Amino acid sequence: MTEGDTEGATTEAGGSVTEERPTGPALAVFGHPDDAEISAGGTLARWVAEGRDVHLLVLTNGDRGASDPSWDRAELAATRRAETEAAASFLGLASTRILDIHDGELTNTPAVRVEIVREIRRIRPATVVTCDPTAWFFGNYFNHADHRTAGEAALDAVFPAAGNPLFFEELLRDESLEPWSVPEVWVGWTPEPNLHHDITGYIEKKVAALALHASQVADDQLGFFEKWLPSEAEEAGRKVGVQHAESFRVLRLG
Numbered sequence: 001m002t003e004g005d006t007e008g009a010t011t012e013a014g015g016s017v018t019e020e021r022p023t024g025p026a027l028a029v030f031g032h033p034d035d036a037e038i039s040a041g042g043t044l045a046r047w048v049a050e051g052r053d054v055h056l057l058v059l060t061n062g063d064r065g066a067s068d069p070s071w072d073r074a075e076l077a078a079t080r081r082a083e084t085e086a087a088a089s090f091l092g093l094a095s096t097r098i099l100d101i102h103d104g105e106l107t108n109t110p111a112v113r114v115e116i117v118r119e120i121r122r123i124r125p126a127t128v129v130t131c132d133p134t135a136w137f138f139g140n141y142f143n144h145a146d147h148r149t150a151g152e153a154a155l156d157a158v159f160p161a162a163g164n165p166l167f168f169e170e171l172l173r174d175e176s177l178e179p180w181s182v183p184e185v186w187v188g189w190t191p192e193p194n195l196h197h198d199i200t201g202y203i204e205k206k207v208a209a210l211a212l213h214a215s216q217v218a219d220d221q222l223g224f225f226e227k228w229l230p231s232e233a234e235e236a237g238r239k240v241g242v243q244h245a246e247s248f249r250v251l252r253l254g
């Protein structure tokens with residue numbers, strides 16, 4: 001499949017997902033500046049190519065995303081903000097917002113949820129993309145707390161808060177942000193996917209967007225991602241007979 005060919009945009013994997021192709025704005029909510037690209041970069045690129053407005057909300061500033069102790073953390077946060085904006089621009093995202101919460105310290109609190117609800121009510125997304133808060137173990141690896149917390153806070157913001165005017169009443173009162181019920185959530189980084197989304201033609205864009213997070217792909221890390229991301233996408237694609245796919249647990253909230 002080539003870029004721009006929209007046939008088979010969404011491929012069923014478990015029999016429980018039937019919609020062919022979502023439309024309308026989308027909002028991606030992730031914990032770290034490069035999480036969206038790694039887990040859903042091909043999907044976001046595809047949606048942009050299909051004419052959807054795709055927005056990104058990053059919940060931490062990524063100021064511990066390095067192993068070199070000589071990094072000044074404020075400088076690292078500023079570097080990662082610039083990298084995130086460059087990657088978002090390359091992907092054609094409609095807006096990008098990064099909260100100034102320290103990397104490794106994300107908590108699912110009302111102060112975090114109100115920021116997600118604000119974006120949901122502002123954007124009124126047809127689809128929210130986040131990651132699985134229940135995912136602890138992947139083989140010999142276990143999931144970062146910020147990833148789990150980002151998924152938990154995003155889902156709690158989607159329901160019940162975003163659609164209920166009695167949550168964060170100040171958003172309606174002071175900012176005229178009407179409640180919005182999100183119809184669909186795509187949960188990535190999940191051990192329980194029910195959909196493998198065809199990103200054939202977009203894997204190169206996914207890898208190139210990740211490469212713009214230069215602080216995260218120093219040394220041989222870019223080489224690792226250049227091998228691992230296509231190989232992971234090929235494995236997901238094989239399940240539904242396409243070249244490359246990204247896997248999600250899709251929730252239709254009605």
Ligand SMILES: [Zn+2]
Pocket residue numbers: 031032034035144147
């Ligand atoms: Zn991360």
